[in-house]
Amino acid sequence: MTPSPPGAQLDLAGTLSGIRRMAPLSLFVVVFGLAFGVAALSRGLSGLETMLMSALVFAGASQFAALELWGPEIPLLPLIAITFAINARHLLMGAAIQPWLAYLPPAQRYGSVVLMSDSNWAMAVADRQRGETNLGMLVGGGIALWVTWLAGTLLGVIFGSGIEEPERFGLDVIMGCFLLAMLIGGRRDLSMLLPWAAAALTAVAAMAWLPPHSHVIVGALAGGLAGLLFPAKQTRKPSP
Template structure:
């Protein structure tokens, strides 16, 4: 049996590249978003200091956990004795959305070597994923874009964690300076960039409705996974009807 490429087996999956041009494009496109990431990263830095984390501990969390929403949730649970099991479960639930995000990227990233694939996936955030999906929807197939985007996000998040720790004595209430809105603002901008027309109304609406209902019915952060899963199913269904 002759060796077949991914594109030959699945014609709908276009071949991808992975080079420095993609990395540089990702850095350039993500730089403005990186400013917003830095802004709400400052909030985490300040709050982590108020919760009792030292600069090195906060930086270690931002580097290894590297998940803003989960880190903010954990700060509210950071009391002695530390409820390790609850923290792990909460982090897992919140970050399960990355399963859906990774699945969306799989048709392209499955063509990469394991080293490139998993190194790049480690740097994937909500922001870098959204920008990368925008690139792919516009026909650009350089997987290095996600790496470049992730580098900016990682640098901004960890840099702002330390800055927030150092400024904690000065900026004790981040909301007073409007920093709390930066998180919301960046996602509104990303959503507008992903908008493809009226066809997105149904899956987006279903995702929002399910998330709202689940947030009222179940404790914790299950609404994040439920909304994303419901929206993904509706998107797949509507796409299948068009095909």
């Protein structure tokens, strides 16, 4: 059996550490879950349907987008298209950590990505860049986010009221600020500016001229293509 290389380990201690580290950010997720629970009830979903949607889908932006199309007659193809557009970034996120997961047992490998979301993925990637060998941040962080998302949804279902417009309080930018902090705190290499700039510029252009949510795919593909065509130069180690 091929041994797992450095960077491909998962244990209970690492998972618990990931839960603790993600706990502060997870508290903000409760607010969004509450808003979703209230919005889902107002669109005609039952409390059970709302909880099942949060438990099984676990994708806030896609769930809110689905509510916009919800009604007596659900347009299935547009619903599939908009859900794919919003979550297509997970294809690239998964590809980015595939070398890290490649030698893990299948149950650990696929179970880890089931819990993957933007924030725990970003923290796990930052850990990997610092030489961390444990996937606990990805798994434990995902568990923390999933539990608090469910808790917030439950509060919305129980009380039937809450913060329906989190942007009024600036809460909608919390996740963006967090990801920006992870980006800045990661590997400091000027060669990374090119893919960042390509992704940012094409995403902004797509927001202006292309259909909604397509900027997610366009920006990610442009950044990835720039990184592929102009890879970072490897620093040569001095000869002994």
